[in-house]
Amino acid sequence: MTPDKPTGLRSRMPSPLRFVPEMAPVAEALHNVLKNGAVPPTTVSLLHLRAGQILGSTYFTVRETGNLRRTGEPEERITAVCTWRDATCFTDAERVALELVEAVLTPNPLGERVSEELYARASVHYDDKALWTLIMAIAHIGFFTPAALIAKPIPGMPPGRNYSE
Numbered sequence: 001m002t003p004d005k006p007t008g009l010r011s012r013m014p015s016p017l018r019f020v021p022e023m024a025p026v027a028e029a030l031h032n033v034l035k036n037g038a039v040p041p042t043t044v045s046l047l048h049l050r051a052g053q054i055l056g057s058t059y060f061t062v063r064e065t066g067n068l069r070r071t072g073e074p075e076e077r078i079t080a081v082c083t084w085r086d087a088t089c090f091t092d093a094e095r096v097a098l099e100l101v102e103a104v105l106t107p108n109p110l111g112e113r114v115s116e117e118l119y120a121r122a123s124v125h126y127d128d129k130a131l132w133t134l135i136m137a138i139a140h141i142g143f144f145t146p147a148a149l150i151a152k153p154i155p156g157m158p159p160g161r162n163y164s165e
Contacts, residue, residue, distance in 0.1 A: 049081050
């Protein structure tokens with residue numbers, strides 16, 4: 001499937017912007033935070049890919065896999081995201097970002113999800129601005145998760161063209 005040639009896939013719902021245009025500035029603000037330069041775009045995409053895997057979202061996983069491929073990211077790193085703990089191809093900073101998104105998105109029956117130890121390791125690699133950017137990268141996924149799982153936008157289609165009308 002390519003953006004120019006959809007294969008007949010349809011979203012479950014039409015574009016939300018027709019019905020709730022008020023969400024556009026919120027979404028735009030979240031997108032802009034991710035471009036502030038505090039965290040490398042590759043790290044954000046790796047984090048979003050892992051979030052998509054955890055959430056079981058084809059839309060997120062296809063989108064982020066495509067984003068990573070377009071930037072020239074090696075297939076080894078893309079395919080190793082789901083097994084990042086054993087993979088040797090990620091930096092320590094990327095590892096802690098992947099661990100943060102897992103901690104936030106995975107219920108912990110034993111207590112708090114983001115431990116002091118995890119926060120301390122993250123703050124070794126990221127200053128306050130970068131940590132807030134990582135938090136907003138996770139919030140970005142959180143903001144769009146209901147749409148991805150309920151409205152089911154078309155995987156592989158660019159924003160603005162990922163909903164059937």
